[in-house]
Amino acid sequence: MTMLSRVAENIYWMSRYIERAExxxxxINVNAFLLLDLPRGFRPGWKPLVEITGSLEVYESRFKNYxxxxxxxxxxxxxxxxxxxxxxxxxxxxxxxxxxxxxxxxVWEQLxxxxxxxxxxxxxxxxxxxxxxxxxxxxxxxxxxxxxCSSTMSRDEAYQFLRIGRNxxxxxMTTRILDVRSSNLLPEEQTELRPFExxxxxxxxxxxxxxxxxxxxxxxxxxxxxxxxxxxxxxxFPRSFKHNLLAIEESLNQLPNNEAPLQVLGRLxxxxxxxxIPGLKQQQLHAFIDELQLGLSKLHDSLxxxxxxxxxxxxxxxxxxx
Amino acid sequence: MTIDLTQYDTQHFFDxxxxxxxxxxxxxxxxxxxxRKMGAEELAQRQAAAELAIKQMGITFxxxxxxxxxxxxxxxxxxxxxxIPKSEWDGVAxxxxxxxxxxxxxxxxxxxxxxxxxxxxxxxxxxxxxxxxRTQCVGIxxxxxxxxxxxxxDLVRDGDGSLYVLEDNLRVPSGVSYMLENREVTKQVFPExxxxxxxxxxxxxxxxxxxxxxxxxxxxxxHPEVVVLTPGIYNSAxxxxxxxxxxxxxxxxxxxxxxxxxxxxVYMSTxxxxxxxxxxxxxxxxEFLDPEAFNPDSMLGVSGLMRAWKAxxxxxxxxxxxxxxxxxxxxxxxxxxxxxxLDQDPVIHNVKTYRCMYKDEMEYVLxxxxxxxxxxxxxxxxxxxxxxxxxxxxxxxxxxxxxxRNPRNYIAQPTLNISTVPTVxxxxxxxxxxxxxxxxLSGKKTLVTNGGLTRVALRKGSLVVNSxxxxxxxxxxxxxx
Numbered sequence: 001m002t003m004l005s006r007v008a009e010n011i012y013w014m015s016r017y018i019e020r021a022e023x024x025x026x027x028i029n030v031n032a033f034l035l036l037d038l039p040r041g042f043r044p045g046w047k048p049l050v051e052i053t054g055s056l057e058v059y060e061s062r063f064k065n066y067x068x069x070x071x072x073x074x075x076x077x078x079x080x081x082x083x084x085x086x087x088x089x090x091x092x093x094x095x096x097x098x099x100x101x102x103x104x105x106x107v108w109e110q111l112x113x114x115x116x117x118x119x120x121x122x123x124x125x126x127x128x129x130x131x132x133x134x135x136x137x138x139x140x141x142x143x144x145x146x147x148x149c150s151s152t153m154s155r156d157e158a159y160q161f162l163r164i165g166r167n168x169x170x171x172x173m174t175t176r177i178l179d180v181r182s183s184n185l186l187p188e189e190q191t192e193l194r195p196f197e198x199x200x201x202x203x204x205x206x207x208x209x210x211x212x213x214x215x216x217x218x219x220x221x222x223x224x225x226x227x228x229x230x231x232x233x234x235x236x237f238p239r240s241f242k243h244n245l246l247a248i249e250e251s252l253n254q255l256p257n258n259e260a261p262l263q264v265l266g267r268l269x270x271x272x273x274x275x276x277i278p279g280l281k282q283q284q285l286h287a288f289i290d291e292l293q294l295g296l297s298k299l300h301d302s303l304x305x306x307x308x309x310x311x312x313x314x315x316x317x318x319x320x321x322x
Numbered sequence: 323m324t325i326d327l328t329q330y331d332t333q334h335f336f337d338x339x340x341x342x343x344x345x346x347x348x349x350x351x352x353x354x355x356x357x358r359k360m361g362a363e364e365l366a367q368r369q370a371a372a373e374l375a376i377k378q379m380g381i382t383f384x385x386x387x388x389x390x391x392x393x394x395x396x397x398x399x400x401x402x403x404x405x406i407p408k409s410e411w412d413g414v415a416x417x418x419x420x421x422x423x424x425x426x427x428x429x430x431x432x433x434x435x436x437x438x439x440x441x442x443x444x445x446x447x448x449x450x451x452x453x454x455x456r457t458q459c460v461g462i463x464x465x466x467x468x469x470x471x472x473x474x475x476d477l478v479r480d481g482d483g484s485l486y487v488l489e490d491n492l493r494v495p496s497g498v499s500y501m502l503e504n505r506e507v508t509k510q511v512f513p514e515x516x517x518x519x520x521x522x523x524x525x526x527x528x529x530x531x532x533x534x535x536x537x538x539x540x541x542x543x544x545h546p547e548v549v550v551l552t553p554g555i556y557n558s559a560x561x562x563x564x565x566x567x568x569x570x571x572x573x574x575x576x577x578x579x580x581x582x583x584x585x586x587x588v589y590m591s592t593x594x595x596x597x598x599x600x601x602x603x604x605x606x607x608x609e610f611l612d613p614e615a616f617n618p619d620s621m622l623g624v625s626g627l628m629r630a631w632k633a634x635x636x637x638x639x640x641x642x643x644x645x646x647x648x649x650x651x652x653x654x655x656x657x658x659x660x661x662x663x664l665d666q667d668p669v670i671h672n673v674k675t676y677r678c679m680y681k682d683e684m685e686y687v688l689x690x691x692x693x694x695x696x697x698x699x700x701x702x703x704x705x706x707x708x709x710x711x712x713x714x715x716x717x718x719x720x721x722x723x724x725x726x727r728n729p730r731n732y733i734a735q736p737t738l739n740i741s742t743v744p745t746v747x748x749x750x751x752x753x754x755x756x757x758x759x760x761x762x763l764s765g766k767k768t769l770v771t772n773g774g775l776t777r778v779a780l781r782k783g784s785l786v787v788n789s790x791x792x793x794x795x796x797x798x799x800x801x802x803x
Contacts, residue, residue, distance in 0.1 A: 005591040006579050097555045101564045101574050105380060157593060256594045307593045 003157045007102055009308035010095040011158055015165030017092035018111070021085045022142035023173040024075060025135040027052065027207050032131075034203040038196060046071035052180045053083040072131065077122040085138060086122060089115045104152040107145060114141040160251040164303070167251075171244035172296050174231055177207055179289040182224075182282070198222045204231070208239045225278035228285070232277055232292075241292065245269050248299070261302040268295035323362040325751060327354065336483050336741040337753050338404060349407045349803040352518040357402075362749040365401075369746045372401045372511045381503045383789050384558045394561075397500060398794035400745045401511055404756065404776045405519070411800045414477070414485055414760070415770040417669030420660060422473050422762045425490065425647045427663040429469040432646060433459050443662045447679070448651050451730050453700040454493070456608060458615050459643035462632055465538050466765065469644040472531070472603075473762045474498075474774075477670075481739035486673045488757065489653060493645040494605050497775040498527060498761050499562035500795055502569075504775075508797040521799035522772035527761070528569035531603075534765040535570075538637035539600040547597065549575045549590065551604040553622045558790070563605050575599075577606070582626030586633040601637045602627075608642045650699045650733050651677060674736055678729040687725065687734040691718045694734040696725070711737050740785060743796070745778055755779045757787050758798065773798035 027049060035043050047066040050059045053075065063070050078084045082091075093115040100108055117137060124130030146166070153159045181204045201222045205211040210231065217234065218226050234240040249265055252258045271291060280288055328344045330337075339350045346354040357365065373396070382394035431438050432455065438444040449455060474495025476488045505524050509516065532548065539546035552563035554576050567574035579590050580599065589596035604611065610620040615628035630636045646652070652659075654675040660668045676694070678684040687694060696708040708721045725732045742753035760774030776796040777787035787793040 002592040002594050002597060004573055004575060004579050005593055006576065008593050094555075098576075101568045109378075109380065309591065 005308045008161045010099045011161045012165040014092050014095035015162045016169040017088045019166045019169040021088040024085045025138040029135045030207040037199050048180050052176045073126045089118050160254045163251045167244040167247040175289050175292050201227045229278050264299050264302045338743045366749045368511045400796050403797040403799045404743050405799045407803045418762050418770050419768045424660040424663045428659045430467045454645035456643035464641045468764050469641040471639040474759045477758045479741035492647050496559040499565040501775040504797040519801045532570040534763045535601045546600040548601040549573045551602050577622045577624050580624045582630045586630050588630045588636045676734040678725050678732040696734045699731045772800045
């Protein structure tokens with residue numbers, strides 16, 4: 001038994017989109033609380049969230065300012081923003097529809113339920129009052145889906161693509177959040193703001209549900225160098241960059257023709273293990289994260305070329321093989 | 323509250339449960355007794371349980387609208403099974419086999435020597451103006467000479483109590499998944515009735531379908547790679563495509579998953595690279611099958627598929643061109659077709675049909691438009707029809723003109739008194755009109771489903787059984803009495 005490339009691709013993307021919706025939900029939630037903790041003059045507002053999703057230009061072509069209501073609506077409920085929670089759920093569901101025959105029925109039904117919930121509650125989800133409950137439901141449903149997959153799916157190829165999609169999306173989001181949140185929150189030199197620096201790094205940890213595990217694992221208060229080490233190099237925390245790469249590696253080992261993607265992954269892993277990370281200054285960190293992001297995008301390209309080729313390229317491949 | 327069958331109004335129709343109000347037929351006595359014992363409240367609860375089961379099992383059909391996009395609707399279902407005595411069904415099944423056998427010989431003849439035309443039995447002009455005759459298929463020899471491997475024929479019971487064939491679907495007949503799921507739901511909600519009757523089982527179908535398809539494989543040595551080809555999630559029958567693929571353990575593929583290589587073989591793209599495909603159960607119409615041979619704009623098909631099929635490297639079920647026999651004028655000739663190829667009289671009859679291409683028959687039709695149903699040759703789903711009894715003078719005049727302009731394109735039939743069966747309506751039961759679509763598999767063996775899909779017009783007095791227009795369905799039981 002083998003697996004259609006299209007089916008593998010749809011499962012991979014379904015998984016990425018569910019994970020993306022969850023990450024966005026967590027990000028919005030944490031930002032709201034962070035703003036309440038920072039001194040008035042230094043509240044970075046809501047712009048960084050748009051920046052994390054990589055859509056500043058699109059946003060500015062449509063909206064005049066970055067007020068809370070506009071940004072939250074854009075990130076949560078806007079069907080025209082392909083990076084919104086709602087769009088992610090639409091894409092996840094569309095991908096799931098074409099692989100209905102491969103997924104356990106519960107997974108399919110839960111995703112449909114989640115999508116319908118989001119669709120029916122968009123209006124209350126963008127209000128200050130309804131927002132928290134809405135986002136909580138998105139996060140919980142994503143966990144429920146992951147749990148259902150984990151406890152009902154055989155560890156076959158479908159499961160490996162699901163896992164690769166989830167971990168690649170997590171690695172991507174961890175680096176995006178680190179990049180944006182570390183650079184534009186507070187000016188580096190202003191010593192009178194030092195006390196707030198830990199609040200900033202704490203919010204990064206909370207966005208990634210990492211605060212508790214950080215305390216347990218690093219056994220220290222929140223400090224830039226340790227947070228970087230934890231989020232990029234910890235082997236055991238499920239949202240650290242390194243852990244995500246290891247999970248992808250495990251899954252790739254279960255798949256056929258894995259040489260090329262494993263090679264790309266190996267190079268990226270080496271980079272992530274670099275001993276300089278904890279000491280990187282702002283500009284250097286930014287450049288380094290750029291490299292990690294580029295590595296992830298190369299990994300995606302390699303997966304696509306190996307497992308989800310276009311018909312034209314596969315035809316070529318076949319003719320070459322004789 | 324008890325169910326009052328004295329109020330069950332059969333009007334002038336043939337009802338399949340009651341001979342007249344409060345009087346069961348011999349094969350429905352046990353059903354009627356159970357319904358009486360159960361009472362109205364309980365019946366309504368069972369109906370609700372069935373609807374919940376359908377929702378939970380995800381049995382849906384897809385409707386696509388401009389405003390709302392794609393919607394999966396729950397399959398409308400009525401819990402009271404339709405009961406047909408086996409003694410009657412055996413004859414029907416024989417008749418269906420005979421019919422499909424003759425139609426396959428007819429299609430094969432049309433794409434080869436056309437003996438039936440040369441012998442003056444079938445008019446050349448009907449073929450000349452056939453919409454579904456594919457010149458691309460002339461001279462091709464599909465395995466075993468069979469073109470329509472899967473056929474769904476629609477039967478109706480008229481006022482005299484006998485079943486007639488209303489039309490044959492030889493292109494891509496759908497509905498069989500609902501036949502199978504209806505039985506599953508009925509087992510959940512009506513188990514005690516199974517103890518009273520022992521209906522013949524229906525669930526061998528996916529295995530039989532797989533065997534019929536697998537024996538078409540051009541590679542005899544290898545385990546055949548059979549796939550189901552779907553137009554995709556927007557197709558109204560996508561649930562069925564996905565269901566059958568799952569039940570047969572086959573891949574569900576779309577056109578973009580397949581390609582034809584220089585060796586004229588078909589491959590599917592898998593994560594381990596291209597993999598050869600032997601048999602395609604295609605649920606896409608001819609015109610969209612291969613942009614190279616048919617509609618060049620088709621996004622659903624596979625370029626070069628006809629080349630691979632002609633070279634004998636892949637089997638297609640049903641074969642392209644099989645739809646030539648879906649023509650309603652061809653339907654009118656089926657009795658002659660059976661006689662010509664098998665030298666037998668038809669076991670199941672056609673509905674009396676007037677062919678406007680013949681002058682005397684056209685004159686009769688034009689003089690009796692207010693009593694007849696006029697149908698164009700190649701429309702399905704009830705489009706372009708005239709229901710004479712309900713028509714206005716303007717409509718009849720319009721049709722008279724259409725018929726005179728293109729007599730070959732029209733047939734007419736008397737208005738039928740289609741039978742009724744008991745159906746749950748709120749907390750009581752009322753008669754509703756039904757048809758029946760059995761499925762016939764043709765391969766080394768010819769197999770007929772035990773019963774088929776009963777479709778029921780849920781609206782009072784309505785004859786429209788389509789699920790998109792207020793139709794539902796029922797489990798169909800073939801029982802020894």
